[in-house]
Amino acid sequence: MSSDFRIFGSELSPYSVKVRSYFRYKGLPHQWIPRSPAVQGEFQKYAKLPLVPLVVTPDGVGIQDSTPIIEQLEARHPDPSIVPVDPTLAFLSALLEEYGDEWGNKWMFHYRWFYQADAWATAERIALQMMGAKGPLAVAEARTAVAERMTGRLGFVGSSDKTRPTIEASFKQVLVLLEAHLAKRPYLLGGRPAMADLGLWGQLYEAATDPTPGAVMRASSPSVMAWVQRMVSPAAQGPFEPWDALAPTLVPLLQKEVGGLFLPWSAANEAAIARDDNTFETSLGDTGWSQTPQKYHARSLAEIRRKYKAAAAVPGLTAILEQTGCLKYLAE
Ligand SMILES: N[C@@H](CCC(=O)N[C@@H](CS)C(=O)NCC(=O)O)C(=O)O
Structure with missing residues (x-):
């Protein structure tokens, strides 16, 4: 079994990059795995919720939700601490x-997601991450679907x-x-x-x-x-x-x-x-x-x-x- 942690995440997910920066600061060995259909089977083995980030520890335990992820790791790897002594x-x-x-x-x-220029640019980046391996048509179709789904979530x-x-x-x-x-x-x-x-x-x-x-x-x-x-x-x-x-x-x-x-x-x-x-x-x-x-x-x-x-x-x-x-x- 690898001695690395695995972070299933997305460059477009604030909570995922937050956890990745934490790992980098702590010098904890890790692999960054962009979420895509190609890794979905592995993701589902460890995830309780369909959300990134998901951290899989070297001994095969899945952890979700960025704050508890960081708190749990901080308890086991205290140096350098991200919590002031005061x-x-x-x-x-x-x-x-x-x-x-x-x-x-x-x-x-x-x-x-409120402004069209931003929605279009972001949907393109997400579609490329998810469907890039399947070619431009799959990316174009995914881009429209992502933009529609996410714009509909603004109210949340x-x-x-x-x-x-x-x-x-x-x-x-x-x-x-x-x-x-x-x-x-x-x-x-x-x-x-x-x-x-x-x-x-x-x-x-x-x-x-x-x-x-x-x-x-x-x-x-x-x-x-x-x-x-x-x-x-x-x-x-x-x-x-x-x-x-x-x-x-x-x-x-x-x-x-x-x-x-x-x-x-x-x-x-x-x-x-x-x-x-x-x-x-x-x-x-x-x-x-x-x-x-x-x-x-x-x-x-x-x-x-x-x-x-x-x-x-x-x-x-x-x-x-x-x-x-x-x-x-x-x-x-
Ligand atoms: N409170 C959670 C929030 C995680 C979250 O909302 N993740 C979003 C991306 S930023 C997600 O995976 N959404 C489902 C999806 O995009 O399919 C955390 O801090 O990790």
């Missing part, structure tokens, strides 16, 4: 990872004519906030990558490869683009920084984005699931939001609350969460 930073890193995975996915998915992440201004304003806002933060350091928490980088980066890496959001990023955010490039194969350049050094440019991100948009959205989504509603309406910032609830997200919100409960006694953490408007959503 428990305040460790929690904020997990919170930012969750924000990237869940809210950042809205920017990525919206821009990718909450993208619509109504929510478009909020999603796009948040994307542009986060670029401004990250540009200020990353102008002074290579990674979000200082000299080395953390969970926070992995979650946010997966989404922004994908956005950078799509025509519309990629053009916005290249025109406005050179430090973010340098980080996007760095995170493809991250390397430690120094230690994590202390909170006091990070705070001036990280507090605005936590306040405006995590406490201002992501967590209020999470709470409204959770309340709708509890009521068994088919749709929910809320206001985020200055605009209205409506969508079908996202069931998976209620589970990951519960998980981030569990992490907060475990860290709540850490001196200073609660004050940061209070200051940034996050506490009321986490301390329930």
Whole structure:
């Protein structure tokens, strides 16, 4: 049996490239296996859900869902750690990872499938990965099918004519906030990558490869683009920084984005699931939001609350969460 891990993934999947960058940083031997019909039999042997990434360990165990994948591997291969020793930073890193995975996915998915130029370009890349071996006609047919299927899923992440201004304003806002933060350091928490980088980066890496959001990023955010490039194969350049050094440019991100948009959205989504509603309406910032609830997200919100409960006694953490408007959503 091979001593390598196998990652079944896609270059177009933010959660797959997130896991691949983790493996590269840790120096864990692995094979990257693009998902296609040719590997479907092997994929199905180990996958419980039809989702990538799927990691198969050298002893033949399949693991899915990027956050648990990374947490399980981190427990077994602690060095170099992507979790800061300071428990305040460790929690904020997990919170930012969750924000990237869940809210950042809205920017990525919206821009990718809302605009025709992006939908067409991405559908072409997916079709080539899936059907490239079968020739141009199979690729052309797959491209149309992928574009139709994915455009039809825009509502699942909450993208619509109504929510478009909020999603796009948040994307542009986060670029401004990250540009200020990353102008002074290579990674979000200082000299080395953390969970926070992995979650946010997966989404922004994908956005950078799509025509519309990629053009916005290249025109406005050179430090973010340098980080996007760095995170493809991250390397430690120094230690994590202390909170006091990070705070001036990280507090605005936590306040405006995590406490201002992501967590209020999470709470409204959770309340709708509890009521068994088919749709929910809320206001985020200055605009209205409506969508079908996202069931998976209620589970990951519960998980981030569990992490907060475990860290709540850490001196200073609660004050940061209070200051940034996050506490009321986490301390329930
Ligand atoms: N929460 C999961 C999300 C995984 C996920 O949504 N994967 C998508 C691609 S990004 C997928 O496999 N979708 C099914 C498909 O494209 O056929 C994770 O973090 O791994």
